């Protein structure tokens with residue numbers, strides 16, 4: 001070919017620009033507290049600042065990085081700010097970012113063991129490590145009947161668990177002929193919306209999802225679950241799936257996994273445990289009581305991307321019986337056949353989740369665990385819990401506020417005594433000040449503020465600032481009629 005032109009970045013250019021990006025990220029973390037936590041961009045503002053069509057001629061990398069600073073940063077809500085207390089955190093750490101970069105650099109696609117053995121084997125190994133680190137049941141180890149896999153999100157993990165439960169209940173008939181409207185699933189009224197989404201996707205139907213009543217602490221009532229199951233059985237329906245939550249999104253309620261598990265065992269129903277954020281607390285032996293009864297679960301998931309210093313996306317999904325999951329999801333077209341798969345000696349993770357393709361996500365998890373060590377991870381988790389507990393004590397002692405739910409770990413739900421409008425005003429003013437970011441929920445029908453301590457760089461001084469700012473906004477209310 002006569003034309004020797006290439007538009008690719010050269011390795012030397014990549015070295016130079018790569019260093020600039022790493023420097024930019026390090027600088028970003030050094031100045032992150034200078035930004036308003038919540039972006040102040042108006043709808044359409046960011047798009048309005050971008051050219052209406054793609055460049056015909058390539059541009060310099062320097063100009064791209066400048067535009068990140070100038071055009072993109074104003075539209076960023078700073079999830080990694082230590083003053084971010086909204087929702088549940090979306091964690092990060094420097095070793096995680098470096099693992100992510102290496103994963104992109106290697107660019108492997110690990111759908112089969114054969115398409116990159118290290119991608120599969122490191123994942124299996126790190127997920128087995130986590131069984132020990134979190135005190136999970138031995139049945140979840142790859143060396144037992146089960147095993148773990150990294151999924152993108154807790155939503156995907158719950159969907160896979162539901163599908164496996166559906167197939168176990170129908171002896172794979174729903175995979176063959178579809179659902180007939182008789183299958184029923186159960187979760188608490190406080191469960192994450194992803195369960196409702198999974199029920200829609202899996203063809204169970206929203207009408208066949210029972211939202212089981214909760215107790216005063218917003219945890220699922222086992223007696224209500226049992227009654228709902230019996231009612232469905234009496235009506236010739238087929239219960240196939242229960243999802244218990246360890247740490248609900250709304251209030252961090254802890255469903256009683258053991259009592260729920262005993263009911264599921266009695267009726268032969270698949271039990272999935274969703275511990276999206278709070279599962280990380282089990283790194284610390286003193287918090288493992290939150291998952292008591294996990295030995296009765298068929299599957300379990302938690303998100304290192306929420307509270308284990310690993311950047312999005314990273315969900316660890318475990319099953320007790322890997323065959324049930326693989327039988328549910330496996331399809332083997334000719335073009336994926338290979339000798340390693342046929343030998344039966346390898347894991348092909350394509351059969352463990354919805355997509356075929358998969359990134360090398362285990363690298364970042366491996367880096368995080370090796371950088372911090374179990375000791376380091378525990379240290380930071382304990383510190384977050386202590387900070388949240390300190391904040392909860394302040395709320396208890398503050399005559400203007402009350403705790404709206406127990407605060408077992410790092411989420412504190414609280415409200416001002418003057419009702420919804422006052423709480424809305426406090427939250428709006430705090431969030432628009434840029435000093436911190438809180439979000440709300442509704443508990444017992446009342447607007448409730450949530451403060452979740454889980455950002456990797458949050459320290460005592462940040463929580464003290466939050467206390468001070470919340471106190472100031474409460475004081476400002478005194479002048480409002």
Ligand SMILES: Cc1ncc(COP(=O)(O)O)c(C=O)c1O
Nearest residue numbers: 088153154155192248249274276
């Ligand atoms: C308990 C619980 N389950 C599931 C999810 C959904 O998480 P993901 O974004 O990983 O699907 C969340 C998100 O906050 C959650 O708190």
